[in-house]
Amino acid sequence: MNDDYVWTFSRGEETLELRRRKSTDGFLLVIRESTGERSYFFPEIAALMPFQSDMETFLLNTGWSFVHFSPERRAGRDRRQWPRLTERRRWWTDGRHEPATPPRRRRR
Numbered sequence: 001m002n003d004d005y006v007w008t009f010s011r012g013e014e015t016l017e018l019r020r021r022k023s024t025d026g027f028l029l030v031i032r033e034s035t036g037e038r039s040y041f042f043p044e045i046a047a048l049m050p051f052q053s054d055m056e057t058f059l060l061n062t063g064w065s066f067v068h069f070s071p072e073r074r075a076g077r078d079r080r081q082w083p084r085l086t087e088r089r090r091w092w093t094d095g096r097h098e099p100a101t102p103p104r105r106r107r108r
Helices: 045-061
Strands: 005-011 014-023 026-033 036-042 065-070
Touching: 005 045, 014 045, 026 045, 036 045, 045 065
Parallel strands: none
Antiparallel strands: 005 014, 005 065, 014 026, 026 036
């Protein structure tokens, strides 16, 4: 069984993979793209996660799109494209689209 987790991104014809791999003494984040592969070692998962999160944010902000995650863990058939016979969404889960107002400052 493969314990790697893979996030795939694309931009135009390019693809990039972020692969999280457990090693004997920690974790590796392997970045694979068309120009090659490089890896970063982290002694614990708590150190890897912020680095990977920042990397994903950077990719999304520079024109890359998230394409795929592996391994697929959903069971059963994909229901996202099924037509809805009735509206089942809950109104209280909808986000509010009002701009946040900054707190008022007091003058001294």
